[in-house]
Amino acid sequence: MRKNLISIGLLSCLLWSCTSSTSAPDDAATSTTTSSTASTAQTSGTSASAGGGAGGSNAGGSGSTSAGGGETNEGGGGGTDSATSGGTGGAGTGGADTGTGGMPDEGPKNLAEKYASLFPIGAAVDSQSYMTHAALLKTHFNSITAENEMKFESLQRNENSFTYDAADRIVSFAVTNKMKVRGHALVWHSQNPAWLFSNGSGGTVSRQTLLTRMKNHISNVVRHFRGKVYAWDVVNEAMMEDGSYRTGNLADGQKSRWHEILGESYIAEAFKAAHEADPDAKLFYNDFYNYIPAKQQGIYNMLKGLLDQGVPVHGVGLQAHLNIEPSAVTTNQAYHQNVANMEEAIKLYSSLGLDVQVTELDISLYIPGVTYNQSTFYTTATFTDALKAKQAARYREFFELFRKYKSVITGVTFWGIADDNTWLSEFSSGRKDFPLLFDLNHNPKPAYDAVVRF
Numbered sequence: 001m002r003k004n005l006i007s008i009g010l011l012s013c014l015l016w017s018c019t020s021s022t023s024a025p026d027d028a029a030t031s032t033t034t035s036s037t038a039s040t041a042q043t044s045g046t047s048a049s050a051g052g053g054a055g056g057s058n059a060g061g062s063g064s065t066s067a068g069g070g071e072t073n074e075g076g077g078g079g080t081d082s083a084t085s086g087g088t089g090g091a092g093t094g095g096a097d098t099g100t101g102g103m104p105d106e107g108p109k110n111l112a113e114k115y116a117s118l119f120p121i122g123a124a125v126d127s128q129s130y131m132t133h134a135a136l137l138k139t140h141f142n143s144i145t146a147e148n149e150m151k152f153e154s155l156q157r158n159e160n161s162f163t164y165d166a167a168d169r170i171v172s173f174a175v176t177n178k179m180k181v182r183g184h185a186l187v188w189h190s191q192n193p194a195w196l197f198s199n200g201s202g203g204t205v206s207r208q209t210l211l212t213r214m215k216n217h218i219s220n221v222v223r224h225f226r227g228k229v230y231a232w233d234v235v236n237e238a239m240m241e242d243g244s245y246r247t248g249n250l251a252d253g254q255k256s257r258w259h260e261i262l263g264e265s266y267i268a269e270a271f272k273a274a275h276e277a278d279p280d281a282k283l284f285y286n287d288f289y290n291y292i293p294a295k296q297q298g299i300y301n302m303l304k305g306l307l308d309q310g311v312p313v314h315g316v317g318l319q320a321h322l323n324i325e326p327s328a329v330t331t332n333q334a335y336h337q338n339v340a341n342m343e344e345a346i347k348l349y350s351s352l353g354l355d356v357q358v359t360e361l362d363i364s365l366y367i368p369g370v371t372y373n374q375s376t377f378y379t380t381a382t383f384t385d386a387l388k389a390k391q392a393a394r395y396r397e398f399f400e401l402f403r404k405y406k407s408v409i410t411g412v413t414f415w416g417i418a419d420d421n422t423w424l425s426e427f428s429s430g431r432k433d434f435p436l437l438f439d440l441n442h443n444p445k446p447a448y449d450a451v452v453r454f
């Protein structure tokens with residue numbers, strides 16, 4: 001079953017259109033309802049609640065869960081998560097694959113096939129959705145990313161005790177169905193276990209011990225998946241929107257304890273450790289807000305510095321949590337969210353000889369900087385044909401860009417499969433979003449047609 005309701009600092013920033021250079025959520029309409037879990041090292045400051053403006057791109061991590069909620073998700077139920085070999089899941093085991101795996105009446109038969117000569121088409125899956133949405137996955141996608149199951153706290157909740165079961169089941173499904181697997185994410189400021197940054201006596205871990213822990217994690221995880229995971233997001237979200245490093249001088253949920261304790265050298269060390277563990281894996285730096293000129297330049301400078309030192313970096317991931325239109329607010333990050341700015345990022349990064357992948361694509365209906373409340377949250381009734389067409393047009397323009405850069409883009413992954421299973425609807429506010437190509441019943445939306453008809 002899909003996790004119900006989540007209050008996430010990062011998400012709040014993302015969803016509530018933070019505008020400061022420190023990524024601090026600034027939406028006055030958000031409330032502070034976060035409760036931290038004992039096992040997470042960082043807690044978020046705000047939670048999504050009724051009223052916020054909707055999201056630009058992502059703004060960092062969380063690691064916190066909310067106590068409230070009870071939101072359910074139509075598409076997530078039923079799976080037993082008992083598949084060990086995968087491949088046969090889908091409607092049979094999940095019981096919730098209500099759609100057809102669907103095809104439009106005419107036109108291209110499936111997404112991955114249509115893009116076969118361009119780049120792989122991926123989807124983020126969770127421990128249930130790879131079963132409940134198996135029909136869609138098998139029909140339209142040829143690459144998979146685990147949405148949460150390969151993050152630090154998922155794999156090493158307790159020191160030196162690695163838990164691979166959930167991730168292995170996802171990988172097994174992918175292997176059975178001849179799908180590629182992207183690994184996400186080895187080093188991130190979010191979703192880390194509390195022990196990681198602790199010395200065990202109430203203080204902060206030493207520099208040397210943290211470095212050892214980081215290398216040990218990377219080595220163990222990358223070796224475990226060697227030969228199955230072809231690409232890793234080695235470092236996730238290390239830069240800020242003004243082009244500076246994400247440091248320890250930020251609010252909980254936003255700060256990087258990696259940078260605070262190790263300094264910026266943790267990035268190079270992480271890539272080196274991953275390369276040592278699997279010399280064949282493609283190693284990516286992954287981040288959001290790549291359309292902001294200052295941030296894309298900062299990422300470029302950081303990557304160029306790494307490459308100049310001989311650090312094994314092979315690609316850049318553009319998360320691409322997009323919105324149906326850019327923000328009209330000049331101080332909002334999503335003010336810069338347009339095709340031309342995304343194109344600049346692709347040009348800049350590829351000029352370094354790096355691959356580019358779109359790693360977390362979705363297009364929210366909510367416009368950053370606009371205030372929404374319970375009465376203006378979208379529902380199936382208010383997600384009108386006009387809005388569907390508008391979302392389709394937004395998808396079309398970005399996919400035109402991706403196709404234009406097919407020589408450097410080596411993958412496009414959606415952050416979810418269908419609208420019944422999206423992180424953008426995981427809010428205690430009850431706010432729903434409809435950001436993907438397939439609807440609540442797994443049927444293709446106009447956005448699907450916009451992407452496959454060219």
Ligand code: G3I
Nearest residue numbers: 003004005006008010058061062063064065147148190423
């Ligand atoms: O694992 C616990 C579970 O034990 C508990 O019962 C449940 C209660 O809600 O929470 C579960 O953890 C949640 C986890 O997802 C797994 O479901 C966390 O609270 C929740 O914070 C977490 O959210 C994920 C988020 O990353 C964490 O920051 C989202 O699903 C995931 O889509 C999102 O993905 C990120 C990328 O990794 C990086 N880029 C941005 C993107 C969107 O925020």
